[in-house]
Amino acid sequence: MSAERSTIKERAKEALKDDYLRGAVKSTTDRLRTNKLASQEALGNWEWWRERGRQIRAHVVANLDYYLSQLAENVRQNGGHIYFCETGHEAVKQVIEIAKRVKARSVVKSKSMVSEELHLNHALEQEGIEAVETDLGEYIIQLAKEGPSHIIAPSIHKNRHQVAELFAETDGKEFIPSDTQTLTAFARAKLREKFMTGEIGVTGCNFAIAETGSVCLFTNEGNGRMVTSLPKVHIAIMGMERILPTVEDLEVMMNLLPRAGTGQKLTSYVSIITGPRKSGEVDGPEEFHLLVVDNGRSEILEDEDFRQVLHCIRCGACLNVCPVYRQIGGHAYGWVYPGPIGAVITPLLNERNDQYQDLPYASSLCAACYEACPVKIPLHDLLVKLRARNVEKGRTSRWEKLSFRMYRHAFRSPKRYRVAIRLASRLQKPFLRHGFIQAQLPILNGWTGARDLRGFSGESFRDRWKTLQNVLEKDKG
Amino acid sequence: MQKSQEAAFIERISRKLGRPFPKEKPEQPVRGVPSEWMPDTFDTEQACAAFIANWTALTGKAVLLTPDELSQQLQEVIGHHQAQQVIRWDDDFLEEMNIDETVRRTGAEIRSWKEGDRRELLAYAERCQVGITSADFAIGETGTLALFAGRGKGRSVSLLPPVHIAVFPIERLVPRMTYVLTYAAKHGMSSSLNFITGPSRTGDIEGDLSIGVHGPAYVYAFIVKK
Ligand code: SF4
Numbered sequence: 001m002s003a004e005r006s007t008i009k010e011r012a013k014e015a016l017k018d019d020y021l022r023g024a025v026k027s028t029t030d031r032l033r034t035n036k037l038a039s040q041e042a043l044g045n046w047e048w049w050r051e052r053g054r055q056i057r058a059h060v061v062a063n064l065d066y067y068l069s070q071l072a073e074n075v076r077q078n079g080g081h082i083y084f085c086e087t088g089h090e091a092v093k094q095v096i097e098i099a100k101r102v103k104a105r106s107v108v109k110s111k112s113m114v115s116e117e118l119h120l121n122h123a124l125e126q127e128g129i130e131a132v133e134t135d136l137g138e139y140i141i142q143l144a145k146e147g148p149s150h151i152i153a154p155s156i157h158k159n160r161h162q163v164a165e166l167f168a169e170t171d172g173k174e175f176i177p178s179d180t181q182t183l184t185a186f187a188r189a190k191l192r193e194k195f196m197t198g199e200i201g202v203t204g205c206n207f208a209i210a211e212t213g214s215v216c217l218f219t220n221e222g223n224g225r226m227v228t229s230l231p232k233v234h235i236a237i238m239g240m241e242r243i244l245p246t247v248e249d250l251e252v253m254m255n256l257l258p259r260a261g262t263g264q265k266l267t268s269y270v271s272i273i274t275g276p277r278k279s280g281e282v283d284g285p286e287e288f289h290l291l292v293v294d295n296g297r298s299e300i301l302e303d304e305d306f307r308q309v310l311h312c313i314r315c316g317a318c319l320n321v322c323p324v325y326r327q328i329g330g331h332a333y334g335w336v337y338p339g340p341i342g343a344v345i346t347p348l349l350n351e352r353n354d355q356y357q358d359l360p361y362a363s364s365l366c367a368a369c370y371e372a373c374p375v376k377i378p379l380h381d382l383l384v385k386l387r388a389r390n391v392e393k394g395r396t397s398r399w400e401k402l403s404f405r406m407y408r409h410a411f412r413s414p415k416r417y418r419v420a421i422r423l424a425s426r427l428q429k430p431f432l433r434h435g436f437i438q439a440q441l442p443i444l445n446g447w448t449g450a451r452d453l454r455g456f457s458g459e460s461f462r463d464r465w466k467t468l469q470n471v472l473e474k475d476k477g
Numbered sequence: 478m479q480k481s482q483e484a485a486f487i488e489r490i491s492r493k494l495g496r497p498f499p500k501e502k503p504e505q506p507v508r509g510v511p512s513e514w515m516p517d518t519f520d521t522e523q524a525c526a527a528f529i530a531n532w533t534a535l536t537g538k539a540v541l542l543t544p545d546e547l548s549q550q551l552q553e554v555i556g557h558h559q560a561q562q563v564i565r566w567d568d569d570f571l572e573e574m575n576i577d578e579t580v581r582r583t584g585a586e587i588r589s590w591k592e593g594d595r596r597e598l599l600a601y602a603e604r605c606q607v608g609i610t611s612a613d614f615a616i617g618e619t620g621t622l623a624l625f626a627g628r629g630k631g632r633s634v635s636l637l638p639p640v641h642i643a644v645f646p647i648e649r650l651v652p653r654m655t656y657v658l659t660y661a662a663k664h665g666m667s668s669s670l671n672f673i674t675g676p677s678r679t680g681d682i683e684g685d686l687s688i689g690v691h692g693p694a695y696v697y698a699f700i701v702k703k
Contacts, residue, residue, distance in 0.1 A: 027684060028683075028684040055507050056507060063499060065488075066503055068487055069487050069498075083482075134691070140681065184679065188689070188691060192691075195691075211662075220679060221677055222636060226691055240490075245508070247661055248509030248659065249508060251654050252509060264674075266672065266674040268673070270674075271670070273668070274666035274667065274670075276668065277669075278627070280627070281626065283626075292486070301494055
């Protein structure tokens with residue numbers, strides 16, 4: 001993927017050229033957002049629920065060692081197997097080991113963000129094992145050989161004609177009608193075959209429940225149920241933090257996750273899976289394996305501020321409200337997780353990789369993400385903190401620091417601020433495209449060198465400036 | 478070997494958390510939903526009305542009926558979908574309601590989910606147009622069915638056929654999820670507990686809502702009141 005080499009700025013520019021992408025991302029995220037508001041109202045005091053959600057997640061993460069060992073005991077008690085994998089590589093090795101032992105030729109997968117971190121499909125294919133994504137959106141992007149661009153709507157960037165073309169190509173046909181019904185029916189028939197013959201079902205895990213040793217999956221299409229009911233072996237892969245103490249706590253998440261993500265009262269299917277099938281049962285897997293993956297997460301635990309990012313329940317709400325995500329779409333974020341959560345977690349999980357350290361700048365720090373987050377993760381604060389950390393580590397260029405200083409000078413007094421704004425808005429005109437300043441203004445050099453600056457709009461920028469200034473003060477102090 | 482890898486993993490987490498592994502079970506500051514969410518008594522009829530409203534809003538069909546009406550409705554639905562083959566849970570309530578007899582009256586074949594050859598049973602279920610289950614609970618607040626998998630209660634029956642019909646007595650209605658999760662925690666989890674809220678759906682083609690992508694597109698809840 002070329003996206004992996006470029007900077008967020010280059011990828012964003014690429015995305016901004018794509019009109020369909022921006023239209024689609026906007027209308028889908030708008031719809032998700034409107035539904036969200038309606039369903040939150042139905043629940044009553046949304047703020048109260050958010051706080052409840054936050055408390056539960058904070059408690060688990062602060063006692064993660066205890067809950068993981070409790071989970072392990074109970075998974076074994078139920079007749080399942082559990083593996084602790086420090087790296088993505090170890091997790092992949094484990095899956096392949098199981099696949100080889102049961103002589104699997106085909107793996108059917110239900111959506112799992114963590115398996116994207118591991119490049120699992122690629123690894124399986126290298127072993128000659130077919131890996132089929134079965135969530136419709138994931139299936140589409142797998143055929144297109146792309147990665148997901150939204151946590152819950154992975155193919156949000158593809159239009160129906162592109163989908164019809166992909167499907168036609170897969171089937172060796174010239175043409176397939178592009179109406180929704182035909183396309184869904186096509187996927188249903190194709191994937192049904194895969195469900196019936198796949199030897200292993202691989203799923204993610206929305207939540208694991210420590211007290212019962214269960215894993216819980218939220219899916220709308222039912223593919224999660226298929227891959228945990230039909231194949232002989234079920235392998236669930238979870239990020240090590242995706243855990244809840246009890247099944248009662250799950251109810252709070254059942255209230256929060258669907259409402260925040262898609263605005264549904266409840267996802268069509270919520271499945272709680274506890275071990276392999278029991279004696280007397282005809283369907284369900286003979287073997288149940290749970291992989292607990294660290295892959296950089298434990299590094300995040302040390303710092304109590306950043307620790308909060310592990311409270312995330314991957315609902316996608318922060319993407320839907322983010323003005324930057326809505327402009328540039330998911331691929332511009334360059335790794336598995338897009339949007340505000342991606343801008344925070346990607347640099348943290350890839351601590352040693354300089355390439356992702358520019359992501360915290362892909363934000364306007366408007367805090368809409370925090371407002372949307374069902375477990376109250378202060379993403380905007382964490383973005384500022386990450387920027388500050390970049391400064392500490394000397395990752396920012398000299399130019400950036402200098403232009404920050406010039407800004408501070410310009411904006412210290414209201415009068416100077418007004419003059420500067422007027423000057424800037426006049427100066428920027430010749431450079432303004434799609435409301436972004438894309439050329440290099442000398443005073444903005446350090447700034448636009450790292451990102452396209454939104455055209456000046458006055459107040460909101462001043463607010464934003466205050467925050468940035470704090471960061472710089474800290475840097476100096 | 479497995480065990481030591483696990484120990485190292487958990488030790489690392491304790492270290493990163495900056496304290497030793499907790500000696501006792503940590504005290505949860507809050508657990509689940511507040512207790513007033515599950516009063517001892519509730520109005521079943523009310524929960525039933527809420528279920529019907531919510532299930533209908535999700536494009537499902539839900540009706541409260543007598544056993545006689547059930548037989549009529551069932552024949553109608555099976556006729557409407559031109560079902561030739563039907564699979565059902567091996568379940569006491571379904572037996573009591575004489576489901577087999579009703580279905581056969583339409584000319585369709587019906588089999589129940591009994592232990593036997595897995596492959597063959599799955600292949601049959603896959604060919605069926607209709608799957609009939611009962612429901613262990615139905616939840617008013619969200620319009621949700623709770624199905625505990627078990628002997629005779631195959632997961633595939635409510636999943637593989639394009640039409641799913643759930644037949645259950647009104648006594649199984651509860652106002653909210655809390656009752657089901659508390660029950661499950663107390664009585665032990667079944668290998669698979671499925672909450673079903675409407676048909677299988679997707680918005681993955683341009684955000685255009687479409688039903689029946691993998692699971693059933695048509696979902697019926699027949700609530701029986703004797
Ligand atoms: S950070 Fe919050 S809003 Fe964003 S995906 Fe995670 S839980 Fe959802």
